[in-house]
Amino acid sequence: MPATFQASRAIIGPTPSELGILVCERGNCPPFAESRYVKRLSLLGRQMGMRVFAFSPWTWSPEDDSVKGWSWNETRRQWQAERRRLPSVVYDRAWPDSNEEKRRYRHALGAIQASRRIVCLNAHLPHKGKVYEMLARDRTLSVYLPPTAKYEGISSLASWLRKHDRSAFLKPVGGSQGKRVLALTGRQDGSVALAGRDERNRPLARSCGSEAEALRRADRWIGGRSYLMQPLLDMRTPAGEPYDLRALMQKNRRGRWTLTGIAVRVGSPSSVTANLHGGGKAVPAEAALVPQFGERRSGELLEEIAALSSSIVARLEQTFGRFAEIGLDYGIERSGKLWFLEANSKPGRAAMSSVGEEAAVAAAVLPLSYVKSILLRPPGRVIHEFDHL
Incomplete structure (x- = not known):
């Protein structure tokens, strides 16, 4: 799909019903990630009487308060860009792909927020360690959290392996999409297997002749990054495939939390993750759980996840700000034990297609x-409720 930019002195908008999608514009075609989702939002928004366009925060001009906005032209079947007034409501779907781009994005968005009061649809969750610490303080939620500790060098991992049957799952506190995770599994002959995903989400596997060698390799892998250590939970299907569950929680037009759907993500037997970005596939929750746990227990687990999700999003919002949607990931061990794994304030949509057409449509319509x-609320009320974001 070609992308064009129309040079014009005229600045369009803003219109009363307008949503800006925050993206990281690049030289690609389409010029930003998740273009299919943004396109769907644009088409659905038009049906709802709303103008939707994407923009990178670094295109903002403080002189005329305009941005370079990308809109989908259905007639021409292409993306087109034009200068538009900065919208009052923005939805963050930016995916910086490097530390440099992350800094550029945060600096540009910070400059806008320092000058203008804009409504950010979703607050930002802190790193996984802080989310874990907050939830662990809630007695009703702490029982669903796997033991977790911060990686503090080789000695900390060695101590962890002694306490957890010579196995560990390491994940970066600020990671996403299953990138740079690493699993260590001790064997009876004293060797240790390493398996994980690199920064490009490619699978990796190594065999170390001793635990000492594995510890050194893991330490080099982690480098100066912040990592968490967790048990290597037995969360595999009867066929040996790793899997997890994604519950998508979203607010409806009344501002109330609703469960859009629960999907199961299944990875390949050789993988340590089930993330879709790493090659996993999404299947209906019942289809994945019933063969393993039976119909009755599967129903109980899904009801438990639904109730737990409502409690978790309430606690997250109380602590970290107002959200419009949150993706929650769960794991179920072969014993039937349910674990909460992590929360995502920028959840994907692909898994919801496995739940059914109703959930897939709702995932895009609800935001x-x-x-x-x-x-549609009075302007003063909007600022009062959201300016802390």
């Missing part, structure tokens, strides 16, 4: 319905 309810 727009919620945005529309915000735009």
Whole structure:
């Protein structure tokens, strides 16, 4: 799909019902990630009487308060860009792909927020360690959290292996999409297997002749990054495939949390993750759970996840700010023990297609319905409720 930029002195907008999608514009075609999702939002928004366009925060001009906005032209079947007024409500779907781009993105968005009061649809969750610490203080939620400790060098991992049957799962505190995770599994002959995903989400596997060698390799892998250590939970299907569950929680047009759907993500037997970005596939939750746990227990687990998800999003919002949607990941061991794994404030949509057409449509429609309810409120009330974001 070609992308064009129309040079014009005229600045368009803003219109009363307008949503800006925050992206990281690049030289690609389409010019940003998740273009299919943004396109769907644009088409659905048009049906709802809302103008939706994407923009990178570094294109903002403080002189005329405009940005370079990308809109989908359905007639021409292409992306087109034009200068538009900075919208009052923004939805963050940016995916910086390097530390340099992350710094550029945060600096540019910070400059806008220092000058303008804009409504950010979703607050940002801190790193995994802080989320874990907050949830661990809640007695009703702490029982669902796997033991977790911060990696503090080779000695900390060696101590962890002694306490957890010579196995560990290491993940970066600020990671996403299953990148740079590492699993250590001790064998009876004293060797240790390493398996994980690199920064490009490619699978890796190594065999170390001794635990000492494995510890050195793991330490070099981690480098100066912040990592968490967790048990290597037995969360595999009867066929040996790793899997987890994604519950998508979203607010409806009344601002109330609702469960859009629960999907199971299944990875290949050779993988340590089930993340879709790492080659996993999404399947309906019942189809994955019933063969392993039976119909009755599967139903109980899904009901437990639904109730737990409502409690978790409430605690996250109380602590970290207002959200419109949160993705929650769970794991179930072969014993039937349910674990909460992590939360994502920028959840994907691909898994919801396995739940059914209703969930797939709702996953895109609900953010727009919620945005529309915000735009229809008196301006003073909007700022009062959201300016802390």
